[in-house]
Amino acid sequence: MASGRGRVLSMLQAMERVSCRCPAHGSGGAVRHTTATPPSTDYAFEMACSNIRYGPGVTQEVGMDFNNMGAKKVCVMTDSNLVKLSPVKATIESLHKHGVNFELYDGVRVEPTNESFEDAIRFARSQPFDAFLAVGGGSVMDTAKAANLYLCNPEAEFLDYVNPPIGKGKPILGKVKPLIAVPTTSGTGSETTGVAIFDYLPLHAKTGIANRELRPTLGLVDPLHALAMPERVACYSGFDVLCHALESYTAIPYNQRSPRPDNPIHRPAYQGSNPISDVWAEATLRIMAKYFRRSVYDAGDVEARSQIHMASAFAGIGFGNAGVHLCHGMSYPIAGMVRSHQPADYSAQHAIIPHGLSVVMTSPAVFRFTAPLCPERHLRAAELLGADVTGKSAAQAGEVLAEVLLDFMQFMKVENGLSALGYKSEDIPALVRGTVPQHRVTKLAPRPQSEDDLAKMFEDSLTVY
Template structure:
């Protein structure tokens, strides 16, 4: 693919992902993995709920069989914040660990990544590595400790990526750290860990998978992004759609078509949940290198400015809009907006998801993808727009203000956005059916 943009456009794409081990029961092997790494003291990161469930118990037994010394950190916050990260970082610095083990969903894995990063950079200020413009966006040049991520949701794909996301409380908006150094040494995908997941968690993490795949497939092309970095280590983790990520993203979509609804509706359907676990990893490899764009960019203030909303099947003691819900709620409006920039990709994605794309015109690309998304959303009982999450038209200026700093992802939109276009998409998302 040759660049057709400005002379200083990017011309290369760099593939990075964790080693992945997949199979029912493979989480029993992590003790042996850490023994093989010569780990002497391990920080086991999980959350209060999972700490009492089978996935963590299996891992603890594996560590004890190998006589691995470990300490459990279970204060992970669902949808972590800079403050909850700071607590985990303090624990990590005090413990002087030589390896890290995360057992949980994206919140747990992201917290573990942050603990590893800052324990290995004890003199760094917190904002040093946080994405610009909120943070300084410095590259990570130090070697981090080994990190094994046992993923217990079919959603975030964090076991494959060098990205960690959190709510930055001073701005009431999500941001993150994105650097290849953060990617786990090994991502463990054990379908047996999914059998504990309730309906809404399976649903919202599944929509995160779907949006990861769609956003990475429709992101700006890697060779249209500029300026290219002067130093390869400054090449961002999110590089735009590219021929390698496309393969993973499209395959994740095809799995969603066949197994997503089944996985949500039947907690004992191990085949469907296993396939969605793979789809999460595949989409993670796709977006971990291509990036996401507007659905995620607008999701950050939607979740960060939550008022009183609490979702069934989630048990935090604070208001919470689950990440996957905050992402998918604007997706129909987003894909209608960006479709003119890459209509062929919208039509292709809609076809993979099951839409009849026979004789679909390019001018209808956004509508056909939006319609198929709305069918999935309706069947799986997604709330009717951000109004049902507690927002009104009066809140839109604040949601726009929270989206504008998310340049790490919004700049990956294939169609340029501004305050007015973001406002329009949020207005369309007040009600969606």
């Protein structure tokens, strides 16, 4: 038995050395973990994912799914714009056809806040719901996750499950109700993950709740819904997919993440890069290289829109277990401190910086910063996205990947840096302060960062072209 365990450990170590031999991802041939001296870092990773059903028109099956579950009353959540559009209409038609009893909540806020979450929680607690259905983008799916969680834990205070240091980050012990998610954008991958993100208004910063128990029971990934996305929604949500894949691929390896949990229930959802999440990240990057540009400017390109819709789920499976790092950590104060920005194609009546836009703004600066710690990963990512990396040295890795990202951003006519979103140099200290509490993700970066490092990346992101 001991020899068998040794073979397994040797195989995993060999996989890691083949995958990448850079400082952050390779062991240089050395065995990092032994049973004689237990390490302070983790030694295992856990893969968790929602069931996914993909296919054009698959939404029509949702009524049968709830009947198969034996659901008595379903809470349907969406937003005030989507409720008028074909994805929600197709969903409601299926529920009626199969005799499913439901109540509709269309008060989801685009880019939700603690207040909008709490409003949805009150609605969920107002009736005897035993299942949930989310039809929409990440805002809708995340709101449904939160409503489900607090319905099933009625004694919990709101901050009990919120990520520290803002919240208490308590483990979720009670079972939640079944949740079916029908994504209508190709970005967040929230149909696959146990994460719910929101703006915490008292601090003007984003945070969230992260726990495997939040994962939807089933994600119905219907590519027909992707055809309804306006141009800017397709653009910004696509950059979220791209950064999910890049950040999970370049995150610190799972067996270098600390602390090592004393109980598996304390192992975080975001565990660091690992051989399985790498597969999903690489597949996502290949799809993005081939279809992203096509998908944004031609809503009728069924193949491209369908592929990006699938890539969103792929990236969700990868980052939902590996995690993201600096692009996302720095995006939270960018979005949370918005003053007046109102992008085209978004129906929100309040100022917003769409999530994917806030994430991609710092990406060139971030990957220039992280590349020295795992240059091979950065060069490989650039290659998967279509760059010719022949003859490129490790010292060039960050710039190579940054140039690939800038090419995408220019082609998609993305705003020219944080200054185009209303930020100035004098805002940088506040942006840094808003990033520091996001250590749930920033600690997964392959390179540790000081406040001065963060300030430099924000400064370099004020204009990007």
